[in-house]
Amino acid sequence: MAWLDALRGIAALCVVYDHFGARVLLGVHTAVISFFDPGLYGVLVFFLISGYIVPASLERRGSVRAFWVNRVFRLFPLFVLAIGITLALNAAGLASLRGTSQDTPAAVLSHLFMLNDLLGGSNLIVVIWTLSYEMVFYLVLTALFTSELHRRSGGLAVAFGGGALLLGGLLPTGWISDHTLGLAPVALIADVLVLGGLAIAIGTRGRTRMLGAWLAGGTALVLVVFNERRFGYEGLTILALMFTGTLVYRAQGGQCNRWRAAAVAGTVFAAALAAGAWHIPALSPGSQSVLQQRQWLVSVALAGLTFAVGLALRDRRVPAVLTWLGVVSYSVYLLLPILLDLYDDISFPAGLRHSLWFQAGVSAASVGALLGCAALTYRLVESPMQRLGRRVAARLDARFGPDPEPGRHRGSGALFLRRRALTGGSEPA
Numbered sequence: 296m297a298w299l300d301a302l303r304g305i306a307a308l309c310v311v312y313d314h315f316g317a318r319v320l321l322g323v324h325t326a327v328i329s330f331f332d333p334g335l336y337g338v339l340v341f342f343l344i345s346g347y348i349v350p351a352s353l354e355r356r357g358s359v360r361a362f363w364v365n366r367v368f369r370l371f372p373l374f375v376l377a378i379g380i381t382l383a384l385n386a387a388g389l390a391s392l393r394g395t396s397q398d399t400p401a402a403v404l405s406h407l408f409m410l411n412d413l414l415g416g417s418n419l420i421v422v423i424w425t426l427s428y429e430m431v432f433y434l435v436l437t438a439l440f441t442s443e444l445h446r447r448s449g450g451l452a453v454a455f456g457g458g459a460l461l462l463g464g465l466l467p468t469g470w471i472s473d474h475t476l477g478l479a480p481v482a483l484i485a486d487v488l489v490l491g492g493l494a495i496a497i498g499t500r501g502r503t504r505m506l507g508a509w510l511a512g513g514t515a516l517v518l519v520v521f522n523e524r525r526f527g528y529e530g531l532t533i534l535a536l537m538f539t540g541t542l543v544y545r546a547q548g549g550q551c552n553r554w555r556a557a558a559v560a561g562t563v564f565a566a567a568l569a570a571g572a573w574h575i576p577a578l579s580p581g582s583q584s585v586l587q588q589r590q591w592l593v594s595v596a597l598a599g600l601t602f603a604v605g606l607a608l609r610d611r612r613v614p615a616v617l618t619w620l621g622v623v624s625y626s627v628y629l630l631l632p633i634l635l636d637l638y639d640d641i642s643f644p645a646g647l648r649h650s651l652w653f654q655a656g657v658s659a660a661s662v663g664a665l666l667g668c669a670a671l672t673y674r675l676v677e678s679p680m681q682r683l684g685r686r687v688a689a690r691l692d693a694r695f696g697p698d699p700e701p702g703r704h705r706g707s708g709a710l711f712l713r714r715r716a717l718t719g720g721s722e723p724a
Contacts, residue, residue, distance in 0.1 A: 309626075312324075363437070364687055438508040452541075567597065
């Protein structure tokens with residue numbers, strides 16, 4: 296599955312360019328964003344990849360407990376480290392807390408389980424809003440898995456895509472936090488429901504396990520519909536594209552008809568494109584609405600095309616540099632805002648910033664520094680924590696026995712992944 300790492304690498308570069316180009320490559324960036332938003336394009340590619348690979352990870356193990364142990368050790372150590380570095384730099388006067396210091400309890404509670412973008416507050420690190428939707432997808436996927444509904448990916452993709460089109464301009468933003476108890480109490484309640492439901496799903500059996508999973512997953516869905524910071528068409532499109540990625544994975548594994556899957560994927564992308572074209576003028580009136588429409592349409596279409604091309608070329612040899620970049624992409628993603636904060640504190644002469652030689656040199660040096668730091672954090676944090684997560688999952692299985700009824704969920708998807716492993720495909724993240 297090296298093609299997925301290659302796509303991750305491309306997506307990571309686009310996100311880096313979007314944030315860094317606005318500061319350094321001013322002329323080039325202005326020309327690019329007049330057609331499409333490279334940051335939006337990059338994160339949509341990431342969401343399609345997650346939709347494809349995360350269900351494979353859950354279904355290959357057939358264990359909710361092992362899945363969540365590995366997710367926690369995969370995501371949270373670097374997340375906590377990045378937040379710690381940001382706080383330390385802020386104390387030294389080198390980084391901004393982006394408004395989170397205005398309500399510290401709310402900021403802590405909203406970031407506790409990465410649901411920060413759905414709990415009405417500000418994101419401490421600008422890029423981590425995407426992790427909120429990743430977490431929602433994991434929670435909903437767990438609920439579907441415990442209910443034996445996880446194979447209905449096409450219907451879910453169409454439902455979320457249809458919701459983006461029909462309701463994307465009507466759904467409120469931050470409604471629960473703004474109109475009920477306030478930021479901190481709502482964040483606390485959401486954390487208790489999600490973590491409590493997840494604990495029940497991991498630690499119990501049968502119907503109780505399913506109810507716990509739906510308590511967590513249902514809470515996440517309510518936050519997306521009524522309390523996200525983004526417009527409704529954006530959040531629902533994200534979930535629609537993630538389940539479209541899952542549908543493609545199922546078609547590749549022989550779990551559904553490929554032509555039908557292609558038709559459903561086309562329908563979802565059409566709904567996503569139409570949702571942005573319809574709702575952006577009403578939600579973002581003014582001179583920028585035409586530009587935002589164009590950026591949305593081109594970014595969504597290019598994300599789908601990129602994923603389709605990667606899928607078509609999946610058996611070709613992938614450049615090692617792209618696969619490596621995909622492997623360290625999470626570190627690149629979280630360290631980028633920290634590097635940008637440091638760059639913003641450097642005072643360069645105004646005239647120098649417009650020099651092409653200066654822009655090229657600073658870009659090369661900054662990207663080199665970012666990739667070097669990402670390689671270091673992957674080696675010292677990400678990789679060891681992932682290995683520790685696998686050991687912890689194995690010890691929990693040895694102590695408490697395997698996850699209840701894992702064999703019921705091992706179907707053609709698991710067989711597909713085993714065939715990929717035997718033929719040289721890498722194990723999913």
